[in-house]
Amino acid sequence: MATITIxxxxxxxxxxxxxxxxxxxxxxxxxxQCQKRWQxxxxxxxxxxxxxxxSRLEENDSLSTAGVRSGTELQIFPLVEGGCQ
Amino acid sequence: xxxxxxxxxxxxLSFELREDRYSRQRLIVSWDQEKVAQARILxxxxxxxxxxxxxxxxxxxxxxxxxxxxxxxxxxxxSRSVLFRExxxxxxxxxxxxKALQRLNPxxxxxxxxxxxxxxxxxxxxxxxxxxxGCLDSIHARWLLNRACRHAGRPWINAGISASVGEVCTYxxxxxxxxxxxxxxxxxQQIHQRRSCMLLPRKLPSRTIPTTSVIASLTAALxxxxxxxxxxxxxxxxxxxxxxxxxxxxTLSSFNTAAKLDCLAHEIYSPTIxxxxxxxxxxxxxxxxxxxxxxxxxxxFDVLESWLCxxxxxxxxxxxxxxxxxxxxxxxxxxxxxxxxxxxxxNSSDWLAGQSLAAxxxxxxxxxxxxxxxxxxxxxxxx
Numbered sequence: 001m002a003t004i005t006i007x008x009x010x011x012x013x014x015x016x017x018x019x020x021x022x023x024x025x026x027x028x029x030x031x032x033q034c035q036k037r038w039q040x041x042x043x044x045x046x047x048x049x050x051x052x053x054x055s056r057l058e059e060n061d062s063l064s065t066a067g068v069r070s071g072t073e074l075q076i077f078p079l080v081e082g083g084c085q
Numbered sequence: 086x087x088x089x090x091x092x093x094x095x096x097x098l099s100f101e102l103r104e105d106r107y108s109r110q111r112l113i114v115s116w117d118q119e120k121v122a123q124a125r126i127l128x129x130x131x132x133x134x135x136x137x138x139x140x141x142x143x144x145x146x147x148x149x150x151x152x153x154x155x156x157x158x159x160x161x162x163x164s165r166s167v168l169f170r171e172x173x174x175x176x177x178x179x180x181x182x183x184k185a186l187q188r189l190n191p192x193x194x195x196x197x198x199x200x201x202x203x204x205x206x207x208x209x210x211x212x213x214x215x216x217x218x219g220c221l222d223s224i225h226a227r228w229l230l231n232r233a234c235r236h237a238g239r240p241w242i243n244a245g246i247s248a249s250v251g252e253v254c255t256y257x258x259x260x261x262x263x264x265x266x267x268x269x270x271x272x273x274q275q276i277h278q279r280r281s282c283m284l285l286p287r288k289l290p291s292r293t294i295p296t297t298s299v300i301a302s303l304t305a306a307l308x309x310x311x312x313x314x315x316x317x318x319x320x321x322x323x324x325x326x327x328x329x330x331x332x333x334x335x336t337l338s339s340f341n342t343a344a345k346l347d348c349l350a351h352e353i354y355s356p357t358i359x360x361x362x363x364x365x366x367x368x369x370x371x372x373x374x375x376x377x378x379x380x381x382x383x384x385x386f387d388v389l390e391s392w393l394c395x396x397x398x399x400x401x402x403x404x405x406x407x408x409x410x411x412x413x414x415x416x417x418x419x420x421x422x423x424x425x426x427x428x429x430x431x432n433s434s435d436w437l438a439g440q441s442l443a444a445x446x447x448x449x450x451x452x453x454x455x456x457x458x459x460x461x462x463x464x465x466x467x468x
Contacts (some may be wrong), residue, residue: 004132012249045224051341053283054341059269078247078250079272080247080294081227082222083220083245084135
């Protein structure tokens with residue numbers, strides 16, 4: 001099983017980690033782990049973007065399918081839904 | 086030292102400044118007030134974001150604005166809503182905002198729909214506008230607006246806010262990702278929670294999101310700026326490119342989202358056959374008769390055809406499912422649990438074919454899918 005070492009941070013840079021993960025790990029798994037370990041607001045919805053490629057990653061893709069390699073910097077950000085109230 | 090001597094006298098230039106409401110913005114080199122005055126913009130949602138968006142659109146003189154919102158003004162809106170006053174509490178947001186805009190700028194034409202996106206806005210009405218601005222507060226409402234704009238072939242600009250984050254994203258009907266392409270499983274779950282296990286709509290309390298007028302006005306300004314780029318035909322965000330604004334720490338970044346090739350929202354309802362009728366004036370059967378080789382009307386929404394009670398039998402209903410919000414699953418006669426029978430396709434031999442389009446929940450200016458032996462035809466009600 002191949003592993004990769006990536007850097008992941010929150011959009012507000014309040015949390016940051018360098019982690020080694022199997023490349024079969026999905027983007028959705030990564031979001032779930034960040035929410036859980038960093039105690040991010042569970043009522044908010046988060047997505048991940050590749051800072052180098054400047055693109056959002058699809059949650060069902062594995063890290064390897066999403067083109068994430070060792071050394072890639074990822075950012076987790078909220079998909080905000082407020083506006084009308 | 087070289088000196089430059091003019092070879093001919095320069096003509097006297099006349100800088101005549103037309104002092105009117107728009108004279109300062111006319112000074113902007115790329116600005117075209119005529120284009121702004123001719124622009125037609127639909128604003129969905131008149132809350133915190135919508136107020137700021139509408140205020141900006143009115144001040145710059147966007148000529149035609151349609152506001153749609155089903156909500157009423159509440160006291161808690163007043164801290165973020167520049168168009169509402171304490172006296173407005175309890176009044177419809179769309180109508181109240183339209184009146185305030187008309188006072189702010191009597192040059193412009195503002196109309197309001199005190200209704201909801203799902204039931205009261207026909208796709209033909211959306212097609213009258215150059216673009217739509219989504220100032221909504223739920224994933225479900227954004228999903229609805231996205232589908233409507235995509236089917237109507239109109240671009241829309243989504244915005245969302247939280248306490249310190251604002252997002253703006255442009256969606257174009259012909260290409261690129263749409264809002265639905267970027268929906269996560271959690272977002273789909275939120276939409277599905279709006280239906281019970283029997284598929285009946287559930288009224289869920291809307292989530293109260295912490296926010297201030299600061300993030301609302303900043304995000305709305307970006308959203309309106311993006312609209313101005315559209316109006317002027319200037320370079321705007323690419324389709325599906327999201328602008329992410331953060332107040333803590335200050336950052337503004339943008340990034341792309343990929344389109345999903347199998348996304349169900351990517352169908353443009355065009356070209357259309359026009360039928361000069363209001364939904365109250367024409368039945369399903371009459372509509373089908375206007376289209377050659379028509380086999381069925383295929384609706385974008387579910388119709389509650391009937392209730393099936395194990396003891397009392399079938400009770401016909403024939404109304405749009407969302408109009409049946411909060412109806413009991415128990416039979417009114419014997420109190421047994423009854424089952425809803427839902428359909429979204431009606432052919433000319435169904436009993437529902439005798440009903441008017443309005444009775445089954447089709448709004449004015451709808452664009453409808455009619456299945457024929459040779460494929461799908463789109464029929465637009467012109468009234």
